[in-house]
Structures are given as structure tokens and as C-alpha cells.
Amino acid sequence: xxxxxxxxxxxxxxxxxxxxxxxxxxxxxxxxxxxxxxxxxxxxxxxxxxxxxxxxxxxxxxxxxxxxxxxxxxxxxxxxxxxxxxxxxxxxxxxxxxxxxxxxxxxxxxxxxxxxxxxxxxxxxxxxxxxxxxxxxxxxxxxxxxxxxxxxxxxxxxxxxxxxxxxxxxxxxxxxxxxxxxxxxxxxxxxxxxxxxxxxxxxxxxxxxxxxxxxxxxxxxxxxxxxxxxxxxxxxxxxxxxxxxxxxxxxxxxxxxxx
Amino acid sequence: xxxxxxxxxxxxxxxxxxxxxxxxxxxxxxxxxxxxxxxxxxxxxxxxxxxxxxxxxxxxxxxxxxxxxxxxxxxxxxxxxxxxxxxxxxxxxxxxxxxxxxxxxxxxxxxxxxxxxxxxxxxxxxxxxxxxxxxxxxxxxxxxxxxxxxxxxxxxxxxxxxxxxxxxxxxxxxxxxxxxxxxxxxxxxxxxxxxxxxxxxxxxxxxxxxxxxxxxxxxxxxxxxxxxxxxxxxxxxxxxxxxxxxxxxxxxxxxxxxxxxxxxxxxxxxxxxxxxxxxxxxxxxxxxxxxxxxxxxxxxxxxxxxxxxxxxxxxxxxxxxxxxxxxxxxxxxxxxxxxxxxxxxxxxxxxxxxxxxxxxxxxxxxxxxxxxxxxxxxxxxxxxxxxxxxxxxxxxxxxxxxxxxxxxxxxxxxxxxxxxxxxxxxxxxxxxxxxxxxxxxxxxx
Ligand SMILES: Nc1ncnc2c1ncn2[C@@H]1O[C@H](COP(=O)(O)OP(=O)(O)OP(=O)(O)O)[C@@H](O)[C@H]1O
Ligand SMILES: [Mg+2]
Numbered sequence: 233x234x235x236x237x238x239x240x241x242x243x244x245x246x247x248x249x250x251x252x253x254x255x256x257x258x259x260x261x262x263x264x265x266x267x268x269x270x271x272x273x274x275x276x277x278x279x280x281x282x283x284x285x286x287x288x289x290x291x292x293x294x295x296x297x298x299x300x301x302x303x304x305x306x307x308x309x310x311x312x313x314x315x316x317x318x319x320x321x322x323x324x325x326x327x328x329x330x331x332x333x334x335x336x337x338x339x340x341x342x343x344x345x346x347x348x349x350x351x352x353x354x355x356x357x358x359x360x361x362x363x364x365x366x367x368x369x370x371x372x373x374x375x376x377x378x379x380x381x382x383x384x385x386x387x388x389x390x391x392x393x394x395x396x397x398x399x400x401x402x403x404x405x406x407x408x409x410x411x412x413x414x415x416x417x418x419x420x421x422x423x424x425x426x427x428x429x430x431x432x433x434x435x436x437x438x439x440x441x442x443x444x445x446x447x448x449x450x451x452x453x454x455x456x457x458x459x460x461x462x463x464x465x466x467x468x469x470x471x472x473x474x475x476x477x478x479x480x481x482x483x484x485x486x487x488x489x490x491x
Numbered sequence: 492x493x494x495x496x497x498x499x500x501x502x503x504x505x506x507x508x509x510x511x512x513x514x515x516x517x518x519x520x521x522x523x524x525x526x527x528x529x530x531x532x533x534x535x536x537x538x539x540x541x542x543x544x545x546x547x548x549x550x551x552x553x554x555x556x557x558x559x560x561x562x563x564x565x566x567x568x569x570x571x572x573x574x575x576x577x578x579x580x581x582x583x584x585x586x587x588x589x590x591x592x593x594x595x596x597x598x599x600x601x602x603x604x605x606x607x608x609x610x611x612x613x614x615x616x617x618x619x620x621x622x623x624x625x626x627x628x629x630x631x632x633x634x635x636x637x638x639x640x641x642x643x644x645x646x647x648x649x650x651x652x653x654x655x656x657x658x659x660x661x662x663x664x665x666x667x668x669x670x671x672x673x674x675x676x677x678x679x680x681x682x683x684x685x686x687x688x689x690x691x692x693x694x695x696x697x698x699x700x701x702x703x704x705x706x707x708x709x710x711x712x713x714x715x716x717x718x719x720x721x722x723x724x725x726x727x728x729x730x731x732x733x734x735x736x737x738x739x740x741x742x743x744x745x746x747x748x749x750x751x752x753x754x755x756x757x758x759x760x761x762x763x764x765x766x767x768x769x770x771x772x773x774x775x776x777x778x779x780x781x782x783x784x785x786x787x788x789x790x791x792x793x794x795x796x797x798x799x800x801x802x803x804x805x806x807x808x809x810x811x812x813x814x815x816x817x818x819x820x821x822x823x824x825x826x827x828x829x830x831x832x833x834x835x836x837x838x839x840x841x842x843x844x845x846x847x848x849x850x851x852x853x854x855x856x857x858x859x860x861x862x863x864x865x866x867x868x869x870x871x872x873x874x875x876x877x878x879x880x881x882x883x884x885x886x887x888x889x890x891x892x893x894x895x896x897x898x899x900x901x902x903x904x905x906x907x908x909x910x911x912x913x914x915x916x917x918x919x920x921x922x923x924x925x926x927x928x929x930x931x932x933x934x935x936x
Binding site for chain 2: 282284303304305308309313314316320321322323324325326328329332333334336337339341343345346347349353357361365377378380396400
């Protein structure tokens with residue numbers, strides 16, 4: 233049974249059809265990748281799933297409930313967490329606070345608890361802090377809990393973003409080019425981390441990725457987008473051999489020397 | 492040079508030095524204010540003590556003891572000798588609370604609000620209307636109060652209205668928040684500025700058809716809360732008589748009384764601000780300030796949190812508004828001008844956006860600058876004007892100096908200069924915001 237199912241999702245910007253009739257699904261417990269040339273509409277598709285954009289047409293079902301019309305915070309509460317292509321941390325908050333913000337929907341305290349420092353509040357805060365520490369450890373961050381997030385190196389910031397997304401206890405984790413800008417060692421670590429997240433925490437992962445080693449290495453299933461449309465899908469072996477995919481990539485490459 | 496000073500500070504802030512220096516300032520300050528109650532430098536010396544207490548490494552218990560000694564004993568006693576000081580501290584407390592409130596909106600949640608003084612007005616007019624004779628003058632022409640009008644409520648209702656003022660201001664905060672939720676940055680600033688003016692103009696014009704605010708003339712007299720009963724005041728009066736040199740009058744007791752109410756409110760304001768900041772709500776506000784899109788993707792309900800920020804920030808101003816109208820026994824629309832909003836903003840920016848100790852310091856510094864330093868400078872200039880002195884080289888006689896050049900009128904200039912200088916040299920303020928350091932148990936390898 234599929235955890236996420238979209239039917240004919242369309243997102244337009246004026247005359248530009250950024251996402252065109254995307255019909256797509258992610259099975260529970262899988263690692264699924266979306267690939268495609270620059271400007272194919274991958275990020276726009278993510279934004280449509282998470283409520284940041286409102287798609288003009290189509291249907292989005294998550295655990296068989298429609299996500300259409302929900303605000304991003306409501307989508308997040310349903311169990312979808314994400315990271316961003318260009319890292320979006322809360323730069324002048326500490327690393328641990330960034331992760332605590334990720335726990336927002338899980339925390340039960342209200343303003344009065346905070347004002348009177350009720351027992352419930354103190355216990356919850358302590359527990360949250362411990363969980364956040366554990367998450368830092370989990371994504372491989374050490375002794376940086378009190379640093380400001382913006383002071384961490386690039387790789388570290390990517391890790392915080394993942395920890396922050398995990399803090400919400402999601403069922404589905406959306407990662408938008410999580411290894412962009414990483415060196416080969418860091419990429420290797422990241423691949424291991426994604427596998428662990430799926431294997432140990434049982435979280436389904438949907439990622440957008442340009443790095444073919446990552447994509448081919450960890451995905452069970454791959455969808456390929458070009459000009460807003462899904463042009464192919466299948467296992468890594470199938471995608472590798474798919475003529476349309478090769479054309480989409482080579483065609484682009486020949487026209488404009490890519491990247 | 493910079494390292495020299497920081498070395499010096501390090502040295503002064505270790506061993507027994509902190510306590511010696513702080514006590515030194517406390518004693519010298521107290522004695523010199525006692526001796527010469529009108530000297531500005533004496534007062535500033537004394538006012539350095541709270542700052543030293545904050546920055547110096549001193550045992551927490553001793554800090555609290557010295558702080559309480561200063562607040563509960565020294566300042567009121569000195570204040571009775573020179574009432575003006577209590578007024579200064581009263582204003583410091585009022586503006587510190589306003590700055591703390593505005594800091595929630597601008598500093599924490601990042602919502603640029605230029606009409607903040609509106610909430611102060613809501614609080615002030617709440618008590619002004621119910622705590623004066625205004626309700627029995629609803630049908631009379633402003634300014635032509637018939638004789639024999641009665642106060643509507645007994646003055647003890649002040650305490651209830653302190654809470655009502657908080658509630659109404661918070662409500663006004665939500666009302667302002669609702670239409671501006673989608674706006675950011677400059678647009679938000681302009682709409683809030685407009686809102687501030689709307690409230691002021693309402694106060695100005697709600698004298699018809701029903702005379703609710705008495706228009707431009709303002710409302711007076713407004714009742715003050717009754718003094719504590721004689722069995723509390725009596726012993727204090729006996730105690731103070733030898734120190735002050737005469738039995739303190741009721742008017743003087745009122746100043747001390749308001750000073751304590753202001754202190755009480757500011758303590759609560761500080762507590763509320765710090766506790767909210769360090770909770771799920773405060774983190775959500777800061778997250779919204781840092782990156783709205785990321786915040787909402789992390790499950791933070793933007794609308795609710797922004798409204799909460801407006802309401803919480805406004806409530807501080809509401810409380811101080813009620814207190815202010817009782818203290819002055821008079822309110823008029825003029826008090827709630829745009830310049831006041833800018834004044835509070837200046838305090839927040841001077842102290843440090845998002846920094847609770849910072850904005851308290853900023854408020855204190857601007858108040859002292861405005862009502863003491865500038866005033867003293869004005870006085871000095873007018874003395875020079877009356878003398879025969881001339882400025883040497885250019886041979887300019889002081890008495891020819893234009894009367895327009897009265898520094899006390901230069902508030903706007905001062906605000907402007909502070910804002911510009913801070914933006915250029917220290918955008919994060921004199922006491923920048925810091926994130927709380929947590930003791931994390933991180934697992935070892
Ligand atoms: N907010 C927006 N307004 C207008 N056009 C947009 C907007 N966001 C994206 N687009 C356009 O939609 C198309 C798809 O962009 P999108 O960012 O989804 O591509 P992508 O597949 O994520 O590319 P990349 O690999 O470079 O990240 C592009 O042509 C882009 O210019
Ligand atoms: Mg993209």
C-alpha cells in the first residue's frame with residue numbers, strides 16, 4: 233500500500249507549468265528518489281506536497297487522507313517533515329534550539345505552563361533536550377549543541393536540518409538535494425545516515441538528488457522529471473537503461489554545458 | 492587599546508574585586524546622592540550599581556541581597572529627599588516594561604511594529620475613563636464639566652483595572668495582528684504605524700457624539716489607588732523622619748508607592764518575558780523571525796504564533812498604561828504620539844534586539860538621557876545665557892544664543908542619532924542577545 237499517492241498534480245506559475253500532471257507514489261518503508269535536470273520542477277513538487285504551494289489541480293493523499301488545502305504546519309503535523317535545497321536553518325538560534333523547534337508539534341506545554349514553570353513543563357523540556365541531544369548524536373554532530381547554527385560548516389548545517397526534520401517524528405521524510413555541496417566522504421556518511429534512518433527508525437524517505445552515486449546507491453525506486461512531467465520511473469537498473477532519461481540528461485548536457 | 496581594557500575588565504572581575512567595586516559604587520553613590528540630591532553625576536554613580544551587579548561575578552545570594560537593599564531601602568529613602576529620582580526610576584520602569592513588550596514583537600518574533608504606543612494608550616484610557624468622572628460627563632460638552640460630577644468607581648478598582656488593561660491591550664494587539672498577518676517588513680511597519688495613529692486620533696475625536704475621551708484636552712482628574720493603611724505607613728513614617736529630616740508627606744509616600752508598583756510590574760514583566768522566551772512559544776517566535784518558511788514547515792502555526800506575539804507584547808504596554816494614567820492623574824492624546832513609539836523602538840535597538848537585559852538597559856539609558864542629561868544641559872546653557880560669558884576665539888556672547896537651542900527639546904534628534912549610530916556601529920545593540928547555554932549530556936565516544 234502506498235504511503236503517499238499523488239494524482240495529476242499541476243502547479244503553474246503564470247504561464248509556466250512547473251509541475252505537470254504528476255502521478256506518483258511512495259511505498260511505506262522505501263527510499264525513493266526524484267531526479268531530473270535543473271528546473272525540472274522537483275522542488276516545486278515538494279513544495280506542493282508540503283503545502284507551501286497550492287497546486288491548481290490534482291490530488292495528494294497521505295495515509296489515504298487528502299493533503300489538499302492544508303497549511304504547511306498542518307501537513308507537518310500529519311507526519312511529513314522536510315529539509316530544504318538551500319539550507320534554511322534558524323541561524324541565530326543554537327543547534328539544540330533548532331532541533332527543539334522541530335519538536336514543536338510534539339510538545340504539549342502551553343503558555344501558562346511556561347509562565348509558572350509547572351512540573352509538566354520542566355519535565356517536558358528536560359525530556360525534549362535529551363531527545364534533541366540524542367538526535368544530534370544520531371546525525372553525527374558532536375559537542376556543538378550550544379553553537380549558533382549559522383556558525384557550523386556546511387556539512388554540519390545539512391546534518392542539523394536532518395536532525396530538525398527528524399525531531400518531529402515524521403512518517404515520511406522529504407530531503408531536497410541533501411548531499412549538494414558535500415565532499416565524497418561526507419556524501420558517504422550521508423548515504424549511511426539515510427539508510428539508518430529508514431532501517432532503524434522505519435521512516436520512509438523521498439529524496440531529490442543530483443548525485444547519481446547516491447541515487448543509484450540507495451533508492452529502491454526512482455522517478456525522473458523533466459519539464460514538470462514524470463518521464464520515467466522504475467528501479468535503478470531500469471532507469472539507467474531508459475532511453476528517454478538518457479536523452480533528457482544528454483540533451484540538456486549537449487545544449488548547455490551543465491553546472 | 493581594546494585588549495588593554497578587556498584585560499583590565501577581566502582583572503577587575505575576578506577574586507574579591509567585583510564585590511569591592513560594586514560596594515564601592517553603592518556606598519559612594521548613596522552618600523553623594525544623600526549629600527547633594529541634585530547632582531547628576533552622583534545619581535549616575537548610584538545607577539551604575541545595578542549594571543555592575545548584572546555584569547560582575549558575584550555570588551548570586553550576595554547579588555540579590557545588594558539588589559534588594561538598593562531597591563527597597565536606599566532608593567526610596569533617597570527618593571524622598573529628592574522626589575525627582577523616584578520619578579526618573581518610575582519612568583525607567585515604565586519604559587523598560589514597554590521595551591520588554593516591544594521586544595517580544597520586534598526582537599523575538601521579528602515583526603516590525605511602529606505603532607506600539609497604541610497599546611499603552613489603550614491601557615491608559617481604560618483606567619482614565621473608568622477611574623475618573625468621565626462616565627458621568629458622557630453627555631456634556633468637553634471642557635465644560637458641570638459641578639458636582641461624581642467619580643464612577645472607587646479608587647480601589649485600580650487593581651482590577653490593572654488586569655483589565657492588560658486584557659484589553661492584548662485584545663487590541665490581536666485586532667491589529669489580524670489584518671497584518673500577511674505583511675512583512677516595510678509593509679508591516681507602515682500599517683502598524685497607521686494603527687498607532689488611528690488609536691491616537693480616536694482618543695482625540697471620541698468626545699462626540701458621546702464624550703468618552705474628552706478630546707484633545709484629555710481626562711483629569713484620574714484617581715490613584717489608595718495608599719496602604721496607616722498601620723503600614725505609620726511605622727515607616729516614624730522610621731524615615733530622622734533620615735529625611737522631617738516627616739514625609741502623603742504626596743511623597745505616593746511617589747514611593749508608585750515606584751513600588753512600577754517595580755512590581757516590571758519584575759513580573761521581566762519574569763514573563765524570560766520564561767516565555769525560554770519555552771516552546773519563545774522558540775517558535777524566534778524561528779518565525781529567522782525564517783518564516785522553515786518555521787511553518789516545522790509545524791509552527793504562523794497565524795496563532797504571530798497573534799500571540801502581538802498580544803503578549805501589547806499586554807505589557809496595557810499594564811503600564813493603567814499605571815501611568817493613575818500616576819499622572821491625567822491623560823491626553825499627545826502622550827501617545829508616533830514619537831513615543833519611536834522612543835521605545837530606540838530603547839530596544841540601543842539595548843539590543845531580542846536581548847532582555849539589553850532592552851531594560853536601553854530603556855534606562857534613554858530615560859536618563861532624556862529627562863536628566865538633556866535637562867541638565869539645558870539648565871547649564873540657560874545659566875550661560877544669563878551670564879556675561881563669551882565663547883573665546885569666535886567672540887560670541889552666550890546671551891545672544893537663540894532660545895530655540897534648547898537641548899531639552901531635542902528628543903527627536905537624540906532618538907535619530909542613537910538609531911543611526913547603532914545601525915552603523917553596533918546593530919546588535921549594547922548588550923546583544925545571547926542564546927541560553929544548556930548543559931548537554933553528550934555521549935562520549
Ligand atoms: N516561486 C516561483 N515563481 C515562479 N517560478 C518558479 C517559482 N519556483 C520555481 N519556479 C520555476 O519553476 C520551474 C521549476 O523549478 P524547481 O525549482 O522546481 O526546479 P528543480 O527541479 O528543483 O531544479 P533544481 O535542480 O535546479 O533545484 C523553474 O523554471 C523555476 O524557474
Ligand atoms: Mg530544486
